[in-house]
Amino acid sequence: MKNISNILAVSFKLILKNKRRNIFTMIGIIIGIAAVITIMSLGNGFKKTAADEFSDSGAGKNSAIISFMTSSGEGAKENPFTQQDIDMIKQKNGVSDAKIKENDDTGYSAKMTNAQKKGDISILKKKTMESPEKGKGFDADDNELRKKVVTVDDKIAKDVFNKDAIGKTLYIDGQGFKVVGIANDTMNQNVVNMPSKTFEQYMIGLSQNNPSLQLTIAGDADKKEVANKVADELNKKGSGVGKGQYSYNDTEAMMKGINKVFDGITYFVAAVAGISLFIAGIGVMNVMYISVTERTEEIAIRRAFGAKARDIELQFLIESVVLCVIGGLIGLILGILIAAGVDAVTPDYIQSVVSLSSVLIAVGVSMLIGIVFGWIPARAAAKKELIDIIK
Structure with missing residues (x-):
C-alpha cells in the first residue's frame, strides 16, 4: 500500500512537471467525457419529464385512467361520467376510489x-x-x-x-x-x-372537453385487470353508452416503452460522442511512449537498485490512469455545468438530471482508457533490461 502511495505521488509530480504536454493530452478525454455526461444528463432529464407527465396522467403504480371517446371523435358534449357511474365503479372489487380527473390545461x-x-x-x-x-x-x-x-x-x-x-x-x-x-x-x-x-x-356541473375518470386501485389488485373490467362495465351500463366508447390505456406500459426509446437514443448518441475517447486514448498511448523514451535512464537506475519488471510496469500504468482520471473528473464537472447551463436557458423544455451511474461511468471509462492505452507503453518500459540500456 505504501508503495502504491509513493507511485501516486511520483505520478502527480511528473504530470505537473510536463503540464503543457499533459493538458493537451487530456483535452480529448475532457471533451469526450463532458459530451457523454451532458448527453446522459439531458437524456435522464427527458425521461424524468416524461415520467412526471405520465404520472400526472395516471401512470402511477396504483392509479389508472378510464377515457371516453365519442363515436364522431369530437369532445363529449355531456359528461359521460355521472355521479351514478362513479358510485357504481366504487363498488367494483379492486377499486378503492374513483373521481373525475381534471387537467388545468384543458378547457x-x-x-x-x-x-x-x-x-x-x-x-x-x-x-x-x-x-x-x-x-x-x-x-x-x-x-x-x-x-x-x-x-x-x-x-x-x-x-x-x-x-x-x-x-x-x-x-x-x-x-x-x-x-x-x-x-x-x-x-x-x-x-x-x-x-x-x-x-x-x-360553473358547477361543467365537464372538460375530453373528460376522464381516475381510479385508485387497491394495493393487492392487478391494475390492468381491474381497469379493463371497469371499462367493460361502463360500456354496458355507463351514461355514455350509445354515444361513444369507454377504454383503458395502459399509460404505465407506454411510459416504459418511451423510456426504452430515450435510453436507446441517449446511449447511441453517447457512444458516438465516446469516439473522441478512443482518439484521446491513442494520444495517451503516444505520450506514455514518449515518457518511456525520455526516462530510459530512470528505468536503468531503478533496475540497478533491484526494481522488478512489474514495478516498472506498475509505475507507468498508474501514471497513465492518473492522467486519464484527472481528465475524466474535469470532463465530468464540465459536462455537469454544460447540462445545467442548457437547463437554465430552457427551463420549460429541458431539464438535466445527473445520476450516480453517469458519475461512475465517467470515472470508470477514464480509468479503463488509462489501463487499456497505458498498458502497452508500460509493458515496453518493463521489458527494458539493464544490460540492454547500458549497450
Whole structure:
C-alpha cells in the first residue's frame, strides 16, 4: 500500500512537471467525457419529464385512467361520467376510489348565450390573468373574491361585441360575466379565461372537453385487470353508452416503452460522442511512449537498485490512469455545468438530471482508457533490461 502511495505521488509530480504536454493530452478525454455526461444528463432529464407527465396522467403504480371517446371523435358534449357511474365503479372489487380527473390545461365545455351570438365556448380556469393582450385582466384578489370577470379571445370579441368587448357582459349558460381583457390561445378559438374560484362557484356541473375518470386501485389488485373490467362495465351500463366508447390505456406500459426509446437514443448518441475517447486514448498511448523514451535512464537506475519488471510496469500504468482520471473528473464537472447551463436557458423544455451511474461511468471509462492505452507503453518500459540500456 505504501508503495502504491509513493507511485501516486511520483505520478502527480511528473504530470505537473510536463503540464503543457499533459493538458493537451487530456483535452480529448475532457471533451469526450463532458459530451457523454451532458448527453446522459439531458437524456435522464427527458425521461424524468416524461415520467412526471405520465404520472400526472395516471401512470402511477396504483392509479389508472378510464377515457371516453365519442363515436364522431369530437369532445363529449355531456359528461359521460355521472355521479351514478362513479358510485357504481366504487363498488367494483379492486377499486378503492374513483373521481373525475381534471387537467388545468384543458378547457370546460360551456354555452355562450348572448343575444347577439350563441354557441359553444371553452373555459380555462386561471388563478390570474394579469397580462392580457388588451385590458387589465384579473389578479389573485379577483380570484379570492370570486368576481364574475373573464377574458375572451379575438374571435369572441369580434363575433359577439364587434371588436369592442372590454367592459361588456358575456353570458355563459345564462350568467353574466364582465369582460376585462382580450387573451388569445394559440391552439384553440372561442376560449374564455375565468378565475378558478369564480368557476368553482358559478360553473358547477361543467365537464372538460375530453373528460376522464381516475381510479385508485387497491394495493393487492392487478391494475390492468381491474381497469379493463371497469371499462367493460361502463360500456354496458355507463351514461355514455350509445354515444361513444369507454377504454383503458395502459399509460404505465407506454411510459416504459418511451423510456426504452430515450435510453436507446441517449446511449447511441453517447457512444458516438465516446469516439473522441478512443482518439484521446491513442494520444495517451503516444505520450506514455514518449515518457518511456525520455526516462530510459530512470528505468536503468531503478533496475540497478533491484526494481522488478512489474514495478516498472506498475509505475507507468498508474501514471497513465492518473492522467486519464484527472481528465475524466474535469470532463465530468464540465459536462455537469454544460447540462445545467442548457437547463437554465430552457427551463420549460429541458431539464438535466445527473445520476450516480453517469458519475461512475465517467470515472470508470477514464480509468479503463488509462489501463487499456497505458498498458502497452508500460509493458515496453518493463521489458527494458539493464544490460540492454547500458549497450
